[in-house]
Amino acid sequence: MAEATQTDFQPNIVAFLCNWCSYAGADLAGTSRTQYPSNVRVIRVMCSGRVNPMFVVNALQEGADGVLVSGCHPGDCHYMQGNYYARRRFKLMRNFLEYLGIEPERVRMSWVSASEGAKWKEVIEEVVEGVKAVGPMNKFQRRQLNW
Amino acid sequence: MVDVSKLRETAREIISREDVRELIGYRAGTYGFRARPAFVYDPGEVDQLIFNPACVNNLATYITLEEKLPVPRGQEPDLRKVAVMVKGCDSRALVQQMAENAYERDRILVIGIPCTGVVDMDKVQARFPDVLGPGEISLEGDKFVLIFDGRREEIPKEELLADKCKRCRFPTPLVYDVLLDEEVAPFATDDYSDVEALESRSQDEKWAYWEEKFSRCIRCYSCRNVCPMCYCNDCILDRLRPQWIRRSVDISENTAFHIARAYHLAGRCIQCGECQRVCPVEIPLMELNRKLYKDVEELYDFEPGVKVDAPPLLSSYRPDDPEDFIL
Numbered sequence: 001m002a003e004a005t006q007t008d009f010q011p012n013i014v015a016f017l018c019n020w021c022s023y024a025g026a027d028l029a030g031t032s033r034t035q036y037p038s039n040v041r042v043i044r045v046m047c048s049g050r051v052n053p054m055f056v057v058n059a060l061q062e063g064a065d066g067v068l069v070s071g072c073h074p075g076d077c078h079y080m081q082g083n084y085y086a087r088r089r090f091k092l093m094r095n096f097l098e099y100l101g102i103e104p105e106r107v108r109m110s111w112v113s114a115s116e117g118a119k120w121k122e123v124i125e126e127v128v129e130g131v132k133a134v135g136p137m138n139k140f141q142r143r144q145l146n147w
Numbered sequence: 148m149v150d151v152s153k154l155r156e157t158a159r160e161i162i163s164r165e166d167v168r169e170l171i172g173y174r175a176g177t178y179g180f181r182a183r184p185a186f187v188y189d190p191g192e193v194d195q196l197i198f199n200p201a202c203v204n205n206l207a208t209y210i211t212l213e214e215k216l217p218v219p220r221g222q223e224p225d226l227r228k229v230a231v232m233v234k235g236c237d238s239r240a241l242v243q244q245m246a247e248n249a250y251e252r253d254r255i256l257v258i259g260i261p262c263t264g265v266v267d268m269d270k271v272q273a274r275f276p277d278v279l280g281p282g283e284i285s286l287e288g289d290k291f292v293l294i295f296d297g298r299r300e301e302i303p304k305e306e307l308l309a310d311k312c313k314r315c316r317f318p319t320p321l322v323y324d325v326l327l328d329e330e331v332a333p334f335a336t337d338d339y340s341d342v343e344a345l346e347s348r349s350q351d352e353k354w355a356y357w358e359e360k361f362s363r364c365i366r367c368y369s370c371r372n373v374c375p376m377c378y379c380n381d382c383i384l385d386r387l388r389p390q391w392i393r394r395s396v397d398i399s400e401n402t403a404f405h406i407a408r409a410y411h412l413a414g415r416c417i418q419c420g421e422c423q424r425v426c427p428v429e430i431p432l433m434e435l436n437r438k439l440y441k442d443v444e445e446l447y448d449f450e451p452g453v454k455v456d457a458p459p460l461l462s463s464y465r466p467d468d469p470e471d472f473i474l
Contacts, residue, residue: 053410054383054391057403074466084464087473092413092442092461094472096406099346099438101354110474123474139354140402142393 011065011131013040013124016051020078021113022070028117036121037128040068047071048109049082053093056107061142066106066131070123073111083111102139105130148286149198149260149327157258157325158193161230167256168227171209173202180271180282180293184209198232198327200265200291201284203309205419206231207240211249211378229255234262235331236311238320239417239452240375245322246457247415249378259323261331264304264312266291268424271307275300311420311433314338321453339441341434361401363428366394370422370432371408376415383407409435414443414460417452 017023023044029036045051048071056067069090071083090109098104108130110123154172162170174185174195182201186209187193210229218224233241238259245252263286271284275293282295291307293300305313314337319330345353368384371377383391384404392403409416409432418440422432443449446469449460 054403054407057406058391061399061403074470081464084466084468085461087468087470088447088461088464091446091469091472092439093410095442096410096413096435096439098350099342099353099435100357100402100406101350101352103350104472108474109472126474139358140399142399143397 009132011039013066014059014064015040015042015068016045017042018048018071019044019046021072024114025112025116025120029120032117034117034121036124039128040124047079047082048086053089060137063141065137068108068127070110070112073113103134105134154198154327155193155196158196159190162187163190166227167230168225170230171206172196172232173198179278180284198260199284200286203265205237205375205421207237207375232258232260233320234260235318235320236419238322240419242322242455243415243417243452245455257323259320259326261319261328263331264308266307267309342437342441360430361405362398364401364430366396369425373421373425376412409439412436413439414449415451416440
């Protein structure tokens with residue numbers, strides 16, 4: 001296992017997408033048959049403001065190598081201000097995790113609107129590339145218990 | 148220095164008032180130099196009250212710690228005031244609690260103590276171990292004077308002063324009804340050099356540092372229990388559904404716990420340093436809190452515990468908040 005090279009490494013990325021913009025954007029990328037890396041596992045939430053920063057910690061504990069939170073562009077939030085709250089939360093969380101030694105490439109945030117299928121592809125490519133560069137998450141996952 | 152007879156006289160006046168139920172202050176502890184919280188209900192009990200540089204506890208904690216039992220039918224709730232003695236740093240906890248509407252301003256009566264710095268008990272302990280008899284600490288000029296076992300020792304202030312006092316910017320309480328002494332001008336500044344030193348290390352070095360610290364944690368939750376800002380009735384650490392943090396003591400859950408604890412104090416921690424003081428395994432918790440404090444100040448120009456009418460940091464926003472990190 002230790003011999004696995006960086007290029008062989010396929011990261012698991014958990015993406016929290018808001019129902020109104022980013023999820024529709026990812027859907028558009030799919031219906032337009034855009035090819036993008038298949039490392040991402042999507043969880044649909046109603047708003048990026050729904051995403052508790054502990055979701056990120058929990059995803060990293062449960063074996064995700066990276067986490068992406070994506071919402072509507074500022075000013076476009078279906079709930080008027082959810083993405084503004086999310087922006088503050090994740091800026092602080094990202095800085096804090098970096099302070100603890102968790103690479104900032106693992107915790108990403110993006111704005112993707114419903115019409116930006118092409119941007120979704122670019123975002124995913126960048127996130128996957130970033131996580132591949134820092135390698136597998138090996139800091140504080142939950143231990144696999146073998147009874 | 149606060150005059151003890153004046154302190155007791157003021158306390159006697161306050162506890163004799165009709166509208167005051169309880170007074171929270173300091174009294175001498177059982178062993179050595181230590182002081183401990185005193186809860187006074189009766190004017191006859193005020194003569195035990197003291198204030199000296201050994202009074203390190205943040206008494207603001209006890210206001211929200213009190214259990215609010217349901218009132219039996221036909222009885223009125225006891226809405227009399229709680230009087231509390233606070234140093235400059237502790238008063239910021241009161242300000243922040245009131246900013247969060249933990250209670251109304253008229254529910255408390257604040258006895259402000261302009262503070263010239265308290266000792267770090269660990270440093271005293273290291274210098275004079277096994278002092279069991281009563282000891283006394285006072286500050287004279289720039290020296291702490293320790294009197295115990297018939298000895299009198301003078302130690303330069305810098306050597307015993309608590310770390311939080313070395314960067315204290317608010318020695319005089321920000322909120323008070325009675326002030327026991329002359330106001331003290333700020334005598335220190337904070338440059339966050341400790342946080343910056345850690346920030347500049349590589350990711351692996353940082354993790355190695357924190358992994359060692361977090362793996363020591365025994366999850367006693369003392370840091371949460373002593374924290375004046377940790378007063379949620381339903382704490383995520385106790386919750387079983389959803390169980391955010393499992394109970395096993397291993398590096399994964401310990402890390403998640405420390406992230407959650409520090410993050411829940413983002414924009415709320417007022418740096419009284421109580422968490423680090425009570426930690427039985429000496430985890431430098433203030434380094435976590437101070438990182439968030441520094442970020443909040445730099446990114447959002449926000450300082451908790453200064454203004455009673457400040458909006459909570461994470462439930463407010465500005466459209467032009469920094470978003471350089473967003474793809």
